[in-house]
Amino acid sequence: MGLGLALLFTCAALAQTVSPPADAGAPPPPRVRSVDGIEYLNGGAGEEARAAIDAQRSAFPLRVVFSVASGAYVVADRVDISDAQGKVLGFDHAGPMLLVKLPPGDYTVDASVGGRSEQRKVRVGRESTTVNLRWPDEAKPR
Numbered sequence: 001m002g003l004g005l006a007l008l009f010t011c012a013a014l015a016q017t018v019s020p021p022a023d024a025g026a027p028p029p030p031r032v033r034s035v036d037g038i039e040y041l042n043g044g045a046g047e048e049a050r051a052a053i054d055a056q057r058s059a060f061p062l063r064v065v066f067s068v069a070s071g072a073y074v075v076a077d078r079v080d081i082s083d084a085q086g087k088v089l090g091f092d093h094a095g096p097m098l099l100v101k102l103p104p105g106d107y108t109v110d111a112s113v114g115g116r117s118e119q120r121k122v123r124v125g126r127e128s129t130t131v132n133l134r135w136p137d138e139a140k141p142r
């Protein structure tokens with residue numbers, strides 16, 4: 001009887017520690033990456049990925065969100081961030097959320113979706129700044 005109870009408790013403990021399998025179709029969680037010493041987080045395809053990015057938001061002074069007028073998120077074909085001296089960061093397939101660790105200063109964010117460009121000037125300081133770039137609904141890829 002004692003052996004049976006021990007086996008029962010052991011199985012119950014093991015059942016609680018086994019996590020469900022990851023969704024094979026889900027994108028990997030976003031990771032902090034670096035280009036020329038500038039750290040960034042890029043992604044957000046899905047609620048879990050957006051939550052993971054937002055959880056790290058306070059460490060990144062610039063947050064850029066890409067969407068269309070209806071509110072649906074999109075991935076920018078290209079994004080470039082420049083300061084007065086020139087481009088400091090640029091890459092393809094950005095978003096729908098992008099966090100960038102930039103030193104304080106004035107920057108221009110230039111992004112394109114479906115052949116249409118949006119540009120915003122932004123002042124980055126110590127607190128997190130959000131730039132929302134929106135395109136017409138017809139710019140969203142089908």
